[in-house]
Amino acid sequence: MRFDLTEDQLMIQQTAKEFAESEIAPSAVERDKKAEFPAEIIRKLGELGFMGMMVSPQYGGAGLDTVSYVLAVKEISRVDASVGVIMSVNNSLVCYGLEKYGSDFIKDKYLKALASGEKLGAFALSEPEAGSDATQQKTTAEGNGSCYVLNGTKNWITNGQSADYFLVMATTDKSKGHKGISTFLVEKGTPGFDHGLKEDKLGIKSSDTCSLMFSNCSVPKENLVWEEGKGFNFAMDTLNGGRIGIAAQALGIAEASLEASVNYSKQRKAFGSPISDLQAIQFKIADMATKVDAARLLTLQAAALKDAHRKYYKEAAMAKLFASKAAVECALEAIQIHGGYGYVREYLVERYLRDAKITEIYEGTSEIQKIVISRAMLDQK
Ligand code: CAA
Numbered sequence: 001m002r003f004d005l006t007e008d009q010l011m012i013q014q015t016a017k018e019f020a021e022s023e024i025a026p027s028a029v030e031r032d033k034k035a036e037f038p039a040e041i042i043r044k045l046g047e048l049g050f051m052g053m054m055v056s057p058q059y060g061g062a063g064l065d066t067v068s069y070v071l072a073v074k075e076i077s078r079v080d081a082s083v084g085v086i087m088s089v090n091n092s093l094v095c096y097g098l099e100k101y102g103s104d105f106i107k108d109k110y111l112k113a114l115a116s117g118e119k120l121g122a123f124a125l126s127e128p129e130a131g132s133d134a135t136q137q138k139t140t141a142e143g144n145g146s147c148y149v150l151n152g153t154k155n156w157i158t159n160g161q162s163a164d165y166f167l168v169m170a171t172t173d174k175s176k177g178h179k180g181i182s183t184f185l186v187e188k189g190t191p192g193f194d195h196g197l198k199e200d201k202l203g204i205k206s207s208d209t210c211s212l213m214f215s216n217c218s219v220p221k222e223n224l225v226w227e228e229g230k231g232f233n234f235a236m237d238t239l240n241g242g243r244i245g246i247a248a249q250a251l252g253i254a255e256a257s258l259e260a261s262v263n264y265s266k267q268r269k270a271f272g273s274p275i276s277d278l279q280a281i282q283f284k285i286a287d288m289a290t291k292v293d294a295a296r297l298l299t300l301q302a303a304a305l306k307d308a309h310r311k312y313y314k315e316a317a318m319a320k321l322f323a324s325k326a327a328v329e330c331a332l333e334a335i336q337i338h339g340g341y342g343y344v345r346e347y348l349v350e351r352y353l354r355d356a357k358i359t360e361i362y363e364g365t366s367e368i369q370k371i372v373i374s375r376a377m378l379d380q381k
Contacts, residue, residue: 003300005067012068016075019048020083028080031206032351035198037162038083038206045087046117050076052095059099059107060116066241066303070248074299077252078259081355082206084252085362088245089158090114093363094121094167097183097238101226110165110185122163123242124154124212125235131155132368134169135178135232139214141170146221148172148184150192150214156362160195160210164188168214169231181231185223192217203354240313241306242363247299247319250327250359254295257327257334257352258288264338264347275337284337288330295323314376321369324359331356 005013024041031038045051053069055061069091077084098111113119130136139152150170157166166186173180186193196211226234262285265276275281298319305312331353335342342349360366 013071016072020079035205051117052115055115060112073248077249084249092242092245093123119164122159139170147218154212178232183225183231243320247323250323253327254330257330291326317369317372327356
């Protein structure tokens with residue numbers, strides 16, 4: 001598979017890069033320290049068309065392809081992975097599924113606002129006892145006249161405090177197992193719906209993560225997305241695309257680690273010359289560059305397959321599995337190359353490591369990606 005980017009894709013990448021460097025980079029360190037949500041940056045990303053990149057213009061989106069989306073998430077995450085995940089959740093986990101499965105009512109009322117960046121979305125699948133084993137949903141949604149009444153708790157929800165609209169998976173028929181799970185769009189401020197405290201995380205600190213609580217929360221029937229019982233399939237289909245977004249985020253972190261290492265090693269002198277003259281450093285750079293390139297190719301492959309309307313779930317899992325590992329390994333090596341300077345906040349590489357780790361956990365842990373890949377290889381799925 002060849003990856004000659006088109007002029008349009010290169011232009012999107014350049015726009016994302018310039019925006020990241022001029023608008024995101026200057027405040028990234030401070031926002032990480034204060035764990036501050038980048039509200040103004042997200043507003044501007046909306047104006048740029050980056051919050052609904054793959055949504056058709058009819059619904060307020062930019063109508064771009066997945067490859068362009070990957071390039072943009074990568075450039076943004078190269079500078080600040082917190083902004084990368086906020087953007088990725090809105091694009092891949094919220095807008096994508098609403099455009100594919102939402103009713104006209106939902107698309108008009110909610111998707112337009114989400115895709116244009118006027119509103120922010122969140123995706124609520126995980127629960128205290130349903131993480132990797134996502135079929136074990138305990139949150140219930142009981143039909144009651146013109147409403148469904150939701151009860152339960154969701155965990156680890158990215159954009160949990162800042163989002164306006166939430167896609168919530170809940171069980172409508174327990175007897176049917178995963179075929180009894182449905183998806184609902186819930187508005188912030190709906191009575192009976194509240195969020196918990198912001199989690200104090202290791203990394204991606206300026207994105208907010210929290211639990212959500214539903215206590216006799218009435219949601220109008222027209223806010224059911226797709227059909228009753230299709231919620232698990234909805235979540236799985238959505239997560240396939242989400243994994244491409246997280247692979248792109250991880251790729252951005254890996255690239256930033258490599259770049260910082262190249263620059264630092266040329267400046268830092270030891271034993272009478274720049275440390276880049278030492279084979280010990282050169283080999284680290286070679287390994288990092290190889291991992292970055294492999295991660296990039298896998299991520300672009302998954303995106304290109306999705307754009308070509310071909311099966312891509314295995315390739316998306318491979319891209320996420322590989323890119324997230326590459327991000328952690330490259331960030332660790334970047335710290336090693338920086339020595340003591342790598343261990344302090346003044347240099348950015350310690351944040352790269354803190355931010356990288358989550359990419360091996362959310363939107364399916366690395367172990368889950370291996371299940372998806374191995375089942376595809378063994379033709380079980
Ligand atoms: N794509 C499409 N459909 C899929 C699928 C995939 N990758 N994986 C499973 N399915 C479908 C199956 O085809 C099956 O559908 P039918 O019943 O219609 O035939 C259904 O889902 C059930 O599949 P399985 O029998 O394979 O289910 P399982 O329980 O054995 O395993 C799993 C499924 C792959 C382990 C799944 O539970 C999984 O992906 N778990 C990880 C969950 C996850 O990624 N959570 C992330 C939380 S969201 C998040 O992090 C958001 C954030 O805020 C950043």
